[in-house]
Amino acid sequence: MTTLGSSDTWRRPGPTAEQRRADVFIGLAVTAVALFNLTLTASAGAFHLGPPPSWPEQAFWSLAITAPLAVRRRFPLVVGTVVSAAFIVAQVRAAPEMQLATGSLFCAIYTAGAWAADHRRSRQVRAGIIGAIMAWLLLSIWLSIDSVPPDAFADAAGPVPPLLATIVNAVLVNALAFGFSYFFGEMSWVAARREHQLEVQAEQLRRARDEEGERAVMGERLRIARELHDVVAHHVSVMGVQAAASRRVMDKDPARARTALEAIEQSARTAVDELRRMLSLLRRGTGADEGPATVGIERVETLLDGARDAGLTVRFGVFGAPVPLPDSLSQAAYRIVQESVTNTLKHAGAATIDVRIRYLALELEVESTDDGRGGRADRPGAGLGLIGMRERVAAHDGTLETGPRPQGGFRVRARFPLAAHSACQAETAEAAV
Numbered sequence: 001m002t003t004l005g006s007s008d009t010w011r012r013p014g015p016t017a018e019q020r021r022a023d024v025f026i027g028l029a030v031t032a033v034a035l036f037n038l039t040l041t042a043s044a045g046a047f048h049l050g051p052p053p054s055w056p057e058q059a060f061w062s063l064a065i066t067a068p069l070a071v072r073r074r075f076p077l078v079v080g081t082v083v084s085a086a087f088i089v090a091q092v093r094a095a096p097e098m099q100l101a102t103g104s105l106f107c108a109i110y111t112a113g114a115w116a117a118d119h120r121r122s123r124q125v126r127a128g129i130i131g132a133i134m135a136w137l138l139l140s141i142w143l144s145i146d147s148v149p150p151d152a153f154a155d156a157a158g159p160v161p162p163l164l165a166t167i168v169n170a171v172l173v174n175a176l177a178f179g180f181s182y183f184f185g186e187m188s189w190v191a192a193r194r195e196h197q198l199e200v201q202a203e204q205l206r207r208a209r210d211e212e213g214e215r216a217v218m219g220e221r222l223r224i225a226r227e228l229h230d231v232v233a234h235h236v237s238v239m240g241v242q243a244a245a246s247r248r249v250m251d252k253d254p255a256r257a258r259t260a261l262e263a264i265e266q267s268a269r270t271a272v273d274e275l276r277r278m279l280s281l282l283r284r285g286t287g288a289d290e291g292p293a294t295v296g297i298e299r300v301e302t303l304l305d306g307a308r309d310a311g312l313t314v315r316f317g318v319f320g321a322p323v324p325l326p327d328s329l330s331q332a333a334y335r336i337v338q339e340s341v342t343n344t345l346k347h348a349g350a351a352t353i354d355v356r357i358r359y360l361a362l363e364l365e366v367e368s369t370d371d372g373r374g375g376r377a378d379r380p381g382a383g384l385g386l387i388g389m390r391e392r393v394a395a396h397d398g399t400l401e402t403g404p405r406p407q408g409g410f411r412v413r414a415r416f417p418l419a420a421h422s423a424c425q426a427e428t429a430e431a432a433v
Helices: 017-044 055-071 076-092 099-115 119-147 162-249 254-284 297-309 327-348 382-395 419-432
Strands: 313-319 352-359 363-370 399-404 410-417
Touching: 017 055, 017 099, 055 076, 055 099, 076 099, 076 119, 099 119, 099 162, 119 162, 162 254, 162 382, 297 313, 297 327, 297 352, 327 352, 327 363, 327 382, 327 410, 382 399, 382 410
Parallel strands: 313 352
Antiparallel strands: 352 363, 363 410, 399 410
């Protein structure tokens, strides 16, 4: 039998409201059946314990033994003590109803082991109950030996003396019944404690998963912010060079100076937009991650060459007229494709990946599909990559769609708005004219 040490401090919670209502119904039903069985026993004259007491007393002892079952899980130790005490006294008083009374006693012992909050105390109480009843059994046998009729064992034919056989049989049967009640009560308590431990562990795993997701989000945000920082630093450096050139040719060549100032204006707008995105990310979280490489959408084909070398069949297409993109958006698009390829290689078990870049009127769309196992977002490791994708797309006010395809495989589709960028390009073109 598997038990927990006596030093364990876990206390089993009490029964639910539904369980308490069930106990009341069961207690009332058992009491009613016990009273009915008492009527049948008295009507049949089956008074095995001797002359019975008055009918009201017989009914009282039947009620005292069975009615407490209505609150057995609310007060398991009290019910076990009351039922066992009433059982012994009922036998002393020769109450004739013993079938339901014996079952109630075993149920009370089981409940004391399964539902008592203090398990150490429960063991002590159950041991005391079983010891007291076994002592009473032996005492009643010893007191009744002299009243055994001489011809009581006239048909005995076994090798064991009949009186000894009767005593051993009574003790053995009762010991087995009480032992089973004790054992199953203990096992029920152990099962409840294990269920509690599993719930605690499941909650810890959920918290650890949430914390891991938060760390991944913070790390991804900082990495994106670092990329944006590099972009802003690049534009500011360009602005400095162009401003110096404009200053040098201002008097000699105003046209060239005007062109340089227009470039400064465009770079300033882009830098301010990138700086806004960076600060937004930094306000939302911090973390730690390695510095990013300077990559962009123009390197997607090189990235896919590595996927081909890894054994994937790669299909790649660019649709629409490519337009210049802000560095941070170009990097975000590249990272989307990079993470999609990584997840396909690591988690999907795919043979083919199809990457498409679409330059639409007001959007840049990046789509990656494969023919592997759909639903890999729930597989260990894949979810963190999708978190990074969502953060990158959200940083550019875009939308991300991920999930299994109806025909099999997995799809990642990111859309980035280009309206602001297109307006900036139009203003620059008008200024140049």
